[in-house]
Amino acid sequence: xxxxxxxxxxxLVAVLSGLALAPFWSAARxxxxxxxxxxxxxxxxxxxxxxxxxSWGFLLGTLAHLVExxxxxxxxxxxxxxxxxxxxxxxxxxxxxxxxxxxxxxAEAQAGLAVWREVSASIPFAGRALAALLLGxxxxxxxxxxxxxxxxxxxxxxxxxxxxxxxxxxxxxSTVLAAxxxxxxxxxxPVSLGPAVAPAGALLLGPWYLLGLQGALLHLPVVAGxxxxxxxxxxxxxxxxxxxxxxxxxxxxxxxxxxxYLAFTVRLLLAAR
Ligand code: HEM
Numbered sequence: 001x002x003x004x005x006x007x008x009x010x011x012l013v014a015v016l017s018g019l020a021l022a023p024f025w026s027a028a029r030x031x032x033x034x035x036x037x038x039x040x041x042x043x044x045x046x047x048x049x050x051x052x053x054x055s056w057g058f059l060l061g062t063l064a065h066l067v068e069x070x071x072x073x074x075x076x077x078x079x080x081x082x083x084x085x086x087x088x089x090x091x092x093x094x095x096x097x098x099x100x101x102x103x104x105x106x107a108e109a110q111a112g113l114a115v116w117r118e119v120s121a122s123i124p125f126a127g128r129a130l131a132a133l134l135l136g137x138x139x140x141x142x143x144x145x146x147x148x149x150x151x152x153x154x155x156x157x158x159x160x161x162x163x164x165x166x167x168x169x170x171x172x173x174s175t176v177l178a179a180x181x182x183x184x185x186x187x188x189x190p191v192s193l194g195p196a197v198a199p200a201g202a203l204l205l206g207p208w209y210l211l212g213l214q215g216a217l218l219h220l221p222v223v224a225g226x227x228x229x230x231x232x233x234x235x236x237x238x239x240x241x242x243x244x245x246x247x248x249x250x251x252x253x254x255x256x257x258x259x260x261y262l263a264f265t266v267r268l269l270l271a272a273r
Contacts, residue, residue, distance in 0.1 A: 007061030030105030049186030099149030
């Protein structure tokens, strides 16, 4: 499927552009280092754009590919193990992207870090240890976040994509297409960087793909931050194992979940205006 191959190409562009960005980024002074890259380094803003847009494209491509597979009922072609690991690519991609967002170090990223720490810590038993492992202890610099962004989650995303696509690397044509698309989009859509301290009373927004969860957390207890995504993953994963009425029911639950998520996103965006 062309969409799946292009998505793999976008992952390679994200990794290569991430490697090119790394020398300019400082864990101790994240925002200042990115402000220098954005404003005082020729083509710095563009390189940031290539990285962010290829990564967003990777997430959107993964989602669209999943919908395509469910629509065409081709999920049965994957063995159950590969299917579940392919479904796991979704949270792994989101965690990879979220780490990058936190690495900006601006007011929105600092608020996002605090929320993510709370959500992780609310997981029973291992929550606090997990939060410290993924995000470092409160007050530490962003080195642990960067380590998991560029290391753990990037590697996991690559391994899961490679197994799913049965290829260690994307083909040349998809990579060139993905690169050209990201280069062009980065010239047209500059990626923002906020202030270190937000104006009083401003509603700080998380990354666009988590706005639905942010909106839901305004009304629900903090455990919803991991329970709601887990529910969607379980529902989508189980689709592979059932037929007929049960399949339709699970797909309807996933569609209702997605519609609710979209509604929370729109509501939050309207409140932020
Ligand atoms: C070797 C691998 C990687 C390295 C060294 C790396 C490095 C970086 C650095 C230094 C930043 C901060 C710069 C900025 O915000 O403009 C960043 C941000 C980001 N990264 Fe990566 N990255 C890697 C892989 C990935 C992957 C695999 C993804 C997703 C598929 C990804 C998604 C992002 C996103 C979404 C941002 C935030 C962009 C923004 O909102 O400004 N990165 N990365």
